[in-house]
Structures are given as structure tokens and as C-alpha cells.
Amino acid sequence: MPLILGIETSCDETAAAVYDTVNKKILSSYLFSQIELHKIFGGVVPEIASRSHLEKIDIIINQSLEEAKIALGDIDAVAVTSKPGLVGSLLIGLCFAKGIAWAGNKKLIAVDHLESHIFSAFLEDDGSANFEVLPFPHLCLSVSGGHTSFYKINKLGDFQSIGQTLDDAAGEAFDKIANLLGLGYPGGPLIEKLAKEANFEDFFNYPRGKKNKELNVSFSGLKTAVLYDLVKRGVFSLETGVIKSALTEELKKQVSSSLLVCIADIFERKLNLAFDLYPDFKGFSFVGGVSCNKYISERLKLVCEKRGRKFKNSPRKFSTDNAAMVALVGAYKFRNKQFSSMYLDVLD
Ligand code: KG4
Ligand code: ZN
Numbered sequence: 175m176p177l178i179l180g181i182e183t184s185c186d187e188t189a190a191a192v193y194d195t196v197n198k199k200i201l202s203s204y205l206f207s208q209i210e211l212h213k214i215f216g217g218v219v220p221e222i223a224s225r226s227h228l229e230k231i232d233i234i235i236n237q238s239l240e241e242a243k244i245a246l247g248d249i250d251a252v253a254v255t256s257k258p259g260l261v262g263s264l265l266i267g268l269c270f271a272k273g274i275a276w277a278g279n280k281k282l283i284a285v286d287h288l289e290s291h292i293f294s295a296f297l298e299d300d301g302s303a304n305f306e307v308l309p310f311p312h313l314c315l316s317v318s319g320g321h322t323s324f325y326k327i328n329k330l331g332d333f334q335s336i337g338q339t340l341d342d343a344a345g346e347a348f349d350k351i352a353n354l355l356g357l358g359y360p361g362g363p364l365i366e367k368l369a370k371e372a373n374f375e376d377f378f379n380y381p382r383g384k385k386n387k388e389l390n391v392s393f394s395g396l397k398t399a400v401l402y403d404l405v406k407r408g409v410f411s412l413e414t415g416v417i418k419s420a421l422t423e424e425l426k427k428q429v430s431s432s433l434l435v436c437i438a439d440i441f442e443r444k445l446n447l448a449f450d451l452y453p454d455f456k457g458f459s460f461v462g463g464v465s466c467n468k469y470i471s472e473r474l475k476l477v478c479e480k481r482g483r484k485f486k487n488s489p490r491k492f493s494t495d496n497a498a499m500v501a502l503v504g505a506y507k508f509r510n511k512q513f514s515s516m517y518l519d520v521l522d
Contacts (some may be wrong), residue, residue: 180501183267184259200301202241225263253504337389
């Protein structure tokens with residue numbers, strides 16, 4: 175029974191997981207989230223991230239092996255995120271993976287972070303993999319703090335980008351605006367909570383971008399529009415920053431709610447456009463950290479129901495960065511003998 179050890183250290187989570195390729199099941203998935211270390215800076219500090227990965231990686235790998243009730247010698251291959259991500263962070267995972275592969279004569283498999291997010295849609299809550307859940311070809315929207323992309327998924331491991339953000343990722347827009355409002359990091363879940371308290375009402379009608387026939391999106395204009403709207407309302411000064419007395423809890427809720435509705439509207443419009451442009455798409459998967467957002471998810475699910483397409487969300491615990499999705503991609507690469515040599519680099 176080939177067993178794959180997955181390792182993920184591309185950003186601010188140190189993660190390890192074991193996947194059983196015969197029973198198609200994640201046996202364990204562990205991670206250490208660095209959020210608390212980066213919170214006070216309002217975003218991820220690369221040097222702090224690398225040092226923390228270095229401190230935690232052996233502990234996390236050992237925990238995942240223990241939980242899977244196996245020893246390091248039992249694994250057949252080690253799959254590791256090799257790009258894209260923070261170089262110092264990726265290097266910790268890659269060097270550790272190489273060490274395991276070299277010392278134990280195991281196969282080394284390079285996994286692209288974006289590919290692992292895409293195929294996380296095939297994981298179920300209990301860790302089992304269900305490859306029948308979405309027929310091919312289908313559409314995937316992957317949205318996180320670092321990327322926002324639409325993909326045409328032809329089959330396992332075979333996909334192509336058909337649209338993406340021209341500037342900021344949607345998660346980045348949530349994080350930056352949350353920072354502006356003094357909410358904390360990561361911004362997405364905090365904005366969602368406040369938006370819910372404001373009943374997902376659209377107070378400020380932020381710009382939705384151009385109505386064109388392309389699947390590209392842009393979020394940097396939206397960020398600037400929110401900033402200038404706050405200036406207009408006397409809450410933000412371009413010279414001195416936030417005017418705390420003017421930034422009421424009520425206004426925070428209104429901005430959060432308007433922002434969330436605006437971003438959901440943008441994705442809803444693009445999803446409809448994608449189904450118009452690619453009538454052969456049989457379904458849709460929504461993955462990546464932002465897919466944890468229930469409001470956006472429900473809105474996109476509704477579009478799929480109306481357009482007769484199957485909808486699949488990656489499970490919450492496998493939406494933000496994790497190693498289960500890395501091990502899963504490692505499994506089909508193992509079957510296809512797509513191995514890497516010890517020359518594997520994070521800058522390939
Ligand atoms: O996939 P991920 O863990 O890391 C990257 O590869 O970037 O995604 C993290 C992003 C952050 O920007 C965070 O604010 C966003 O996902 N996020 C959310 C929610 N939960 C996480 N955004 C909106 N609503 C959420 N509930
Ligand atoms: Zn990610």
C-alpha cells in the first residue's frame with residue numbers, strides 16, 4: 175500500500191499529512207499555524223515565517239506519522255510544495271523532504287502549491303478522496319491570499335488557467351482592508367463575521383469592475399475605492415492615517431458587509447460568464463482560503479443550481495494551506511512516476 179508523506183511550508187503554515195493511495199484516504203493531517211506570530215504586523219513577515227517552519231517541521235512530521243500509526247520507513251514517497259511561495263519558507267520544507275528521501279531512499283515529488291489547492295476539491299471532510307465527485311471538464315476558482323484564478327480542469331493533474339487577477343488576490347483585498355479598519359489578520363474571516371452582523375447588506379456600492387467578456391478580475395481598484403470612500407467619510411486621512419474616533423463599530427460592519435457583497439457579486443458575474451463561454455463545463459469547484467467564506471460559497475452554489483452544474487467546495491480544513499492536498503497530488507504523481515531529483519529547487 176503506497177503511502178505518501180505530504181509537506182507544506184509555502185507561507186505561514188507548517189503542515190504534514192499522510193495519504194494512503196490504496197484506500198484513497200488521508201490518514202493524518204497536522205499543521206502549526208503561525209497566525210499569532212504575524213498578527214501584530216498585519217501580515218506575514220518572511221523571516222519570522224522561515225524561522226518558525228524550521229522550529230516546527232520535525233515536530234509536525236512526527237505527529238502526522240504517529241497519528242497515521244506508521245514509521246518514517248513505511249512511506250514510499252515524500253511530496254513537497256516546491257513553488258510558488260516565500261522562498262525561505264519553501265526551502266525549509268524542500269530541504270527536509272530531500273533529507274527524508276535521500277536518507278531513506280524514498281521517491282521525491284515536487285508539488286505546485288496552486289495545483290494542490292485545485293485538487294483539494296476531491297477531498298471530503300473525513301479525509302477520503304472522491305474522484306467521482308465532479309465530472310470533467312469542469313471549472314475551478316481558486317482564491318487565497320496570494321492568488322485568484324479560474325482553471326479549466328480536464329482530468330487529474332491536467333488543467334489550464336483561463337483567467338486570473340490582474341493585480342491583487344481577493345484574499346489580499348480582504349486582508350488589506352481589514353488592516354485599514356484595524357480588525358487584525360487574517361482579514362477574511364473577520365470581515366465575514368462583521369458582514370454577517372450587518373445582514374450582508376450593501377451600504378456603499380463599491381465598484382464591481384469592467385463588464386467585459388473576460389475571466390480576468392482586478393481587486394486593487396476596489397481597495398483604493400474603499401480607501402477613498404473612507405477619506406470622504408472623514409475616517410481616514412491620507413496624511414495621518416485612520417482617525418480612530420470616526421471609525422465606529424457600525425461603520426466597520428457597513429464597510430465589511432459592502433466589501434463582501436461586492437466581491438461576491440464580482441465572482442458571481444464571472445461564474446455566469448464562464449458557463450456562457452465554456453458550455454461544456456459540467457461542474458464547478460471553489461477552493462483556497464477564501465472558499466471558507468460561507469456567504470460567497472452559497473452565492474456561487476446558487477449560480478450552479480440555476481445553471482444545472484454540480485458544485486463542490488473544498489472542505490474547510492483543506493481550504494486554507496494544508497499538507498493533505500499536497501499528499502493527494504503526490505499520490506497521482508507517484509502513480510504516473512513523476513519524480514524529482516535531488517536537484518529540485520524552489521526557483522524552478
Ligand atoms: O489558501 P490560504 O490559506 O493561503 C494562501 O495560499 O494565501 O488563504 C489565506 C487567505 C487569507 O487572505 C484569508 O483572509 C482568506 O484566505 N480567508 C478568507 C476566509 N478565511 C480565510 N477570506 C474570506 N472569508 C473567509 N472566511
Ligand atoms: Zn495557499
